[in-house]
Amino acid sequence: MRPFKSFLPGISPTVIARETAWRAYKRWKKYRFAGRLKRSLSVRFRPAGYYRIDLARAGDSGQTWMSYADSICGGRFPLLGYGPTSLGFPPRWNWDFVSGKDWPTQSHEGILVVRHDGSDVKVPWELSRLQFLPALGKAWRLTGEERYRRAAMELLSNWIEQQPVGLGVNWTVAMEAALRAISICLTLELLWPFSSEASYWLENVTESLWHHLLFIESHIEFSHIFRSNHYLSNIVGLFCLSTFLEGRGIERRRKDYSRLLDHEILHQTYEDGGDYEASTGYHVLVTQMFLLAYRLMPAAGIIPSTSYAARLRAMFRWMATLADEQGCLPNVGDCDDARIEILYDDLERVLCKSAPDSLRVPSLLGLTAATLNEPNPWSSKDLMWFGMSSDVPRNRVTKAKCPSGVQVLANSGVGIVRRNGVSAFLFAMPNGIRGMGSHTHNDKLSIIIRLFGELLLSDSGTFTYTREAISRNRFRSTAAHNTILVDANEQNRIDPRPIALFSLSNDAKVSRVLGQERDGCLSLSASHSGYRRFGVLHTRTIKFETDESLVVEDVFTGDGQHTFQAHFHLARPWRICDVKSRPNEVVFEIDGRQRVEMKVSAAVALRCWSQLARTSTSYGSESSGTRICILAESRLPFSLCTRICWGPCG
Numbered sequence: 280m281r282p283f284k285s286f287l288p289g290i291s292p293t294v295i296a297r298e299t300a301w302r303a304y305k306r307w308k309k310y311r312f313a314g315r316l317k318r319s320l321s322v323r324f325r326p327a328g329y330y331r332i333d334l335a336r337a338g339d340s341g342q343t344w345m346s347y348a349d350s351i352c353g354g355r356f357p358l359l360g361y362g363p364t365s366l367g368f369p370p371r372w373n374w375d376f377v378s379g380k381d382w383p384t385q386s387h388e389g390i391l392v393v394r395h396d397g398s399d400v401k402v403p404w405e406l407s408r409l410q411f412l413p414a415l416g417k418a419w420r421l422t423g424e425e426r427y428r429r430a431a432m433e434l435l436s437n438w439i440e441q442q443p444v445g446l447g448v449n450w451t452v453a454m455e456a457a458l459r460a461i462s463i464c465l466t467l468e469l470l471w472p473f474s475s476e477a478s479y480w481l482e483n484v485t486e487s488l489w490h491h492l493l494f495i496e497s498h499i500e501f502s503h504i505f506r507s508n509h510y511l512s513n514i515v516g517l518f519c520l521s522t523f524l525e526g527r528g529i530e531r532r533r534k535d536y537s538r539l540l541d542h543e544i545l546h547q548t549y550e551d552g553g554d555y556e557a558s559t560g561y562h563v564l565v566t567q568m569f570l571l572a573y574r575l576m577p578a579a580g581i582i583p584s585t586s587y588a589a590r591l592r593a594m595f596r597w598m599a600t601l602a603d604e605q606g607c608l609p610n611v612g613d614c615d616d617a618r619i620e621i622l623y624d625d626l627e628r629v630l631c632k633s634a635p636d637s638l639r640v641p642s643l644l645g646l647t648a649a650t651l652n653e654p655n656p657w658s659s660k661d662l663m664w665f666g667m668s669s670d671v672p673r674n675r676v677t678k679a680k681c682p683s684g685v686q687v688l689a690n691s692g693v694g695i696v697r698r699n700g701v702s703a704f705l706f707a708m709p710n711g712i713r714g715m716g717s718h719t720h721n722d723k724l725s726i727i728i729r730l731f732g733e734l735l736l737s738d739s740g741t742f743t744y745t746r747e748a749i750s751r752n753r754f755r756s757t758a759a760h761n762t763i764l765v766d767a768n769e770q771n772r773i774d775p776r777p778i779a780l781f782s783l784s785n786d787a788k789v790s791r792v793l794g795q796e797r798d799g800c801l802s803l804s805a806s807h808s809g810y811r812r813f814g815v816l817h818t819r820t821i822k823f824e825t826d827e828s829l830v831v832e833d834v835f836t837g838d839g840q841h842t843f844q845a846h847f848h849l850a851r852p853w854r855i856c857d858v859k860s861r862p863n864e865v866v867f868e869i870d871g872r873q874r875v876e877m878k879v880s881a882a883v884a885l886r887c888w889s890q891l892a893r894t895s896t897s898y899g900s901e902s903s904g905t906r907i908c909i910l911a912e913s914r915l916p917f918s919l920c921t922r923i924c925w926g927p928c929g
Contacts, residue, residue: 290504298503305499312497316444316490322526324485326468327578331666332420340623340660341421347626348418351411352430357629358405359616360637360900366406368430369437373448375402377899378746382448384441392451392745395777399746400448401615401898407449409438409462410621416469417664428470432477435463435484444490453498454509457516460491461571461619464523485524492520505712507556508565508617511547514539515568515619522579533579540572544590552593553691557711557719559601560614560741563640566594567619570647574665588651595647598640599654600686600695601704606641606657609727610738611693611706613718613755614638615898622646623660628897635897685794685801694792694803698823701925702729705821707789707805710771716783721757721770723787723807724819726831730925733872734850736761737904740895748777754895755783763817763833763919764844770809786812800824814838815915827926833919845909845919847877848892855889855905867907876924879909881917886910 350357354368364376374381380398382390392400412431419427442449449455463484473481495517500509518536521529547555547565554562569591576583601608606624614637618625622642628635645659649667662668686695692708704727710716720739728736739759743750753759757770772784787809795802802822810817814837821831835843849855849869857868865887869875879885892906911919 294503301503308497315493320486320489322489322524324467324523325525326471327522329468329575330664333663333666336663343626344418344421348415348427351415360635360897369434372407372441373403375399384447387445387450390448390451403448404455408458412462412466413469414621416466431466439487453495453500454512456491456494457512460488460516461519463488464519488520505715507712507717508561511543511568515572518572522575537581541584541587544569544587548590548594549690551688551690552597553688557708558612559608559610559638561718564617571619592651595651595653598644606639606644608638609704610638610740612720613741615741637897685796687792687794689791692789692792694794696801696803698801699826700731703821703829705792705803707792709789710783710785714785717781719783720755722760723770723789723809725760725762726821737848737850741898742895742901751780758846761847765810765815766813766841815841828922828924831921835915835917837915840914842912847907849905851904860887878922881911881919883911883913
């Protein structure tokens with residue numbers, strides 16, 4: 280076996296030594312886990328005041344909560360992008376209903392999570408996060424109907440009985456235990472108080488929460504080298520548990536885990552607020568984690584640090600900068616629909632019969648804004664659960680409709696240029712987690728365009744992780760994004776082995792995004808070095824030259840003769856209605872909400888075609904769209920100009 284250091288180029292010997300010592304300590308912690316379970320229960324549950332319910336503000340949202348709760352009571356569980364699925368009541372907790380395969384009830388240490396047989400462990404994991412339980416609690420609060428309360432208690436009892444601690448696939452990862460523990464804590468608070476007849480039930484659930492805490496502590500996903508949302512979920516879950524539980528050693532835990540959160544929010548996010556995993560979907564998840572902890576801190580007797588509050592505020596502003604008037608974020612990188620707590624938007628998404636959009640998050644934006652006293656133009660129907668108003672004070676500045684100008688989130692590698700109702704995004708995000716690329720796609724210099732509130736050019740999305748390695752790699756490939764392939768090579772090399780589904784080579788180093796406003800011209804530019812191994816540097820500039828046209832200039836410098844293949848992915852329902860091709864120029868007439876012209880030109884001959892492309896806006900679901908392909912061959916230097924017009928074009 281090669282030495283540990285050979286797998287970690289660029290990591291200092293000191294860090295490697297710390298990691299080696301930590302892994303030895305972690306093995307010891309796991310060894311002690313079974314013995315700790317045998318100790319007598321010494322904690323009790325207490326409501327923490329996370330919810331401050333004001334049902335007078337329920338409005339018309341109550342029906343949606345009840346529709347969701349009725350679906351659960353009827354054994355139909357809305358999960359991910361699969362929609363409501365009949366799983367029975369109670370469901371089979373270890374079953375992937377898509378492939379029809381399940382996992383055995385045996386020690387979690389010996390269970391293969393990824394089996395490369397068409398099964399996807401994310402399905403039973405998502406079900407066993409139990410995030411539908413607080414929704415049942417909310418339906419009971421809204422209606423007083425005992426059947427919702429009873430259903431929540433029966434499902435929780437069955438899960439605890441059928442999933443003994445440490446046995447089965449739902450105990451294989453500390454993140455899953457942490458998210459599940461949060462759901463249970465929130466459910467108990469919503470169902471509180473309990474009668475004396477339910478004391479035995481409550482004691483069993485409290486014991487399960489204690490077991491969750493011990494399991495997470497013994498299997499925590501920390502590393503001195505690479506840390507992700509998994510470790511963050513662990514400490515948020517532990518902080519939540521130590522806030523809702525009382526007993527020996529609990530107060531010390533509250534303080535310890537709050538200190539870890541203070542450190543981790545600065546470690547896992549940039550100064551501009553962006554999550555360092557290079558994904559808008561994971562930015563949503565991580566923001567919700569830090570927000571939940573922030574809202575629990577007063578109940579834990581902890582005053583949030585100035586740095587924690589400031590960085591959470593930056594995370595909100597990062598989302599607000601990218602969001603449109605409906606609270607939709609553009610998709611970048613992986614998006615697997617993960618949440619900490621189901622909000623109203625999530626109900627509408629999973630119950631929706633049309634293609635769901637897991638990055639439509641006005642409720643999270645509104646809740647975060649209200650918590651931080653930030654400007655809040657988004658309507659959030661979740662504020663009633665927290666005793667807050669959704670009204671926007673008159674002295675607050677609301678989000679204008681696409682104000683003209685340039686904005687750059689320099690640390691994250693995102694640039695936005697807006698003009699008269701049109702927004703264009705340029706993405707030059709560094710590979711996530713300091714180059715590891717766990718949830719990063721090959722989307723360097725990819726662009727997304729919103730035309731008067733409607734997506735014109737969109738991202739491919741995620742669709743799947745481990746169920747199909749080929750599909751996973753196709754959705755994160757360079758060709759699946761609005762950027763350019765050189766010599767048919769990936770920007771970052773993708774290891775085709777299934778073991779490498781959550782990593783990329785770190786070939787494509789990015790420059791900072793530069794924004795400029797000069798003489799009425801608004802522009803963004805950046806470059807990446809992913810093709811430097813072939814002697815090529817790619818620089819892209821996007822600019823508004825007029826109120827009715829946007830220009831994309833791609834410049835390639837270096838040596839040699841190369842092929843260049845540009846891709847543009849039209850969002851639904853846009854379609855190509857005509858193509859005019861000349862030797863050095865191709866013009867696409869595109870129809871949708873209005874007529875758009877895309878003209879591509881170069882100093883060399885161009886080939887063009889369109890093809891069916893698969894896109895995904897929610898994990899597990901996909902839809903068809905149109906990919907425009909442009910092919911050129913040239914010696915360097917080479918430039919390609921794309922002009923997109925929605926008014927008169929010359």
